[in-house]
Amino acid sequence: MITGLDHIVLVCPEIVTGTAVYSALLGRAPDWQSVSGDGGATALFRVSNTALELMAPHGDGPLAERLGEIITDEGPGLKSLAFGTQDIEHAHHRLTRRGLKPHEIIPAESQSEISDETRNWRRFRCADAETAGIKTFLIEHVSGAPEPLDAPEGAVTGLDHIVINTPNPDRAAALYGARLGLDLALDRTAPEWKTRFLFFRTGGLTLEVINRLGEAHDASANDTIWGLTWEVDDLEAAHERLLDGGFDVSELRTGRKPGSRVFTIRNGTLNVPTLFISHDPK
The missing domain is CATH 3.10.180.10 (2,3-Dihydroxybiphenyl 1,2-Dioxygenase, domain 1)
Structure with a gap:
């Protein structure tokens, strides 16, 4: 569907x-x-x-x-x-x-x-x-659906995942899994990050729905779209390009996903928390 x-x-x-x-x-x-x-x-x-x-x-x-x-x-x-x-x-x-x-x-x-x-x-x-x-x-x-233009060196090639905050992870599991029919690939509670993660796969990307543990939640409150993680082929080139463009970016670091490296865009993204990621082809 x-x-x-x-x-x-x-x-x-x-x-x-x-x-x-x-x-x-x-x-x-x-x-x-x-x-x-x-x-x-x-x-x-x-x-x-x-x-x-x-x-x-x-x-x-x-x-x-x-x-x-x-x-x-x-x-x-x-x-x-x-x-x-x-x-x-x-x-x-x-x-x-x-x-x-x-x-x-x-x-x-x-x-x-x-x-x-x-x-x-x-x-x-x-x-x-x-x-x-x-x-x-x-x-x-x-x-007439537009096709993507060729990506220049250091440009974003795809969206790795989109993050959604929820006060009610069971409701989110029912919405994205049972009702919309997306593939629930992971439901994991990570005490070390004080977070419950639900990963839904669709069309080559992940909807990462997160619930912060240890916080007071109104289970009837709305979910919110929080941030985006963009994928690039060459993380160093993307990092250098954004530094040259005047963006405030973090250092390169190892990502949570095995074989990944990331950096954060700290501001200037129109209120969208933003991460760049690359994956080891091996």
Whole structure:
């Protein structure tokens, strides 16, 4: 039913600045940029296994108003998950049966300011109350889906994992595993890190859902999308590129995953905790 994580939405105050920040951070230009008639502007960065969509208010309209309210109330950051499917009607039927109360399927179209090409898709949104407050969509591309540009040296090639904070790990296990049908690959409590980890695999990346142990939690409170770990082929080149670009980055260090090395971007990511990772090919 779900083929992968099609894209993640990052809401930012202004599209030109946001696009410049993420072009520098990811080391690659956007694949698609567009402006909608209802007051929104977008820039899409597609990598091998997903995409990051920046969205910002632009002019007047209902979307500009909604985005402005989100930025005022919550600040910029990661707000939505859009999962891919090849059969939107089947997915809608299944998620209706599973109690996610999906809204109606609607068509959408966008024309790129980069290439003048047009793409078409269909999507629906699940009820926020059923997805622990994270805006969750399913999308089926009809035509014109952008392909990722070639990655320059030191650029991000894919998304290793996305981190979601939850006050209720059992609810998260039911949502992402039983209801959305993602592969639950790990459910592990790590006392040394005071965390319970749930790993869900889909489309070549991991949703890492974490619950902080030893903290007071309201089990009915919403989940939040916390941060991103981007994969690169050459960690040293990426580190040097970001230092040259003025980013505040940590030292290179051994990652938690066997055979991995990482570094942290400390700020300048539009309120998104960000890690870069590379894996030993051996």
